[in-house]
Amino acid sequence: MSSVVNKAGETNSVEKAFSAEDIRKDFPILHQQVNGHPLVYLDNAATTQKPQAVIDTLTTYYTQYNSNVHRGAHALSDRATVAFENARKTVAGFLNANKVEEVIWTRGTTEAINLVAYSWARHNLKAGDQLLVSWLEHHSNIVPWQMAAEASGAEVIGMPVTEAGDIDLAALKELLNPRVKLVALNHVSNALGTVNPLEDIIPLVKAETPAVVMVDGAQALAHYPVDVQKLACDFYAFSGHKLFGPTGIGALWGREDLLEAMPPWQGGGEMIERVSFAGTTFNTLPFKFEAGTPDIAGAIAQAAAIDYLQALDREAVIAHENELLAYSLELAQGFPRLHKIGTAKKVAAVFSFNLDGAHPADVGMLLDQQGVAVRTGHHCAQPIMERFGIPGTVRASYSIYNTRDDVKRLFSALEKVQGFL
Ligand SMILES: Cc1ncc(COP(=O)(O)O)c(C=O)c1O
DSSP states (O other), X not given: OEEXXXXXSOEEEEOOOOOHHHHHHTOGGGSSEETTEEOEEOBTTTOOOOOHHHHHHXXXXXXXXXXXXXXXXXXXXXXXXXXXXXXXXXXHHHHTOSOGXXXXXXXXXXXXXXXXXXXXXXXXXXXXXXXXXXXXXXXXXXXXXXXXXXXXXXXXEEEOBOTTSSBOHHHHHHHOXXXXXXXXXXXXXXXXXXXXXXXXXXXXXXXXXXXXXXEEOTTTTTTSOOXXXXXXXXXXXXXXXXXXXXTTOEEEEEOHHHHHHSOOSSOSSSSEEXXXXXXXXXXXXXXXXXXXXXXXXXXXXXXHHHHHHHTSOHHHHHHHHHHHHXXXXXXXXXXXXXXXXXXXXXXXXXXXXXXXXXXXXXXXXXXXXXXXXXXXXXXXXXXXXXXXXXXXXXXXXXXXXXXXXXXXXXXXXXXXXXXXX
């Protein structure tokens, strides 16, 4: 949305038509040659590129008001504190959190999940409890639960996935019982792009178990608007760098009553109310979980990234990315050796595939030589690779600034790859 002033001097808001070509202009990194070819960046599920507005926000912070937050008695510190806490409000609004205190800054999704696995899980789990974790998960949403289970004597059970790459709802129903204390699953799979129907799964879980639901939102927010209250999950984690923001920043959203009852997980400055050798009392939410100096610049720049995304027509973003996927499928028809991995009911902007007789790493290297950046391998999601009996895939993942021309470049580069292999 932007504003225009008409001849009568009235300001009107206008919906700007979505144009990936226009958006590209905001991302300086995209305009370069790689290995002698114009860069086609299709590794957005690993990390998205940053618009100039985010880069400028970082520069402004460091050139004009770099200072520590919450503790300074001077103007720069006040300015940094206001910007930092406003950034938290931006995240809370973006997720439709009930309260801003429910947003805890972390280094990213991995740290957010680990926070819950240490603070909530280790204090709420006991021997005999069950944790359901989907087979679609990134290792970040598996390993912390295995560690928490080991510490408590609870058991991690995999939630089966269908041949298409969807969570098997019938099998999930069979697993639900009162011993299930946690269900961990992603909103969107980074390996296959499967969009999990949380609006169906969460009510099912809540009806049959006392479990809290931990959603890994790392791959969702750059594509879909998310409302944590509507989803009725308990925890939602994300990484800023997959959402057009800097690396090193992300957040955990949690339900206030759960967060209030959880003990701190790291000790240090900022998370305390008062420290003495007779005992320490802890700060209130959200600071109780934010020990030490946070990534102040990162948080403020993350808010700028969210503002950038929110200014776009989100429905048009979804339509655009769906079109890139449909175009990929269309062009793939000319490649009999290409097998798409995952044919889930709803897929986000991920095109994961293999070429018969070719190792994904070789395909990736040959694409790179032609300026096309993809990710290859198991994508830190080995269980789902095991489920499909493959060592890995080639993954092209799309974003707001990718165009049909990028997809065409991928497939013409693949034609050459086929010739080589
Ligand atoms: C679904 C999913 N979860 C978690 C992560 C981990 O994110 P981070 O490394 O930013 O903590 C990723 C990163 O690829 C991911 O795709």
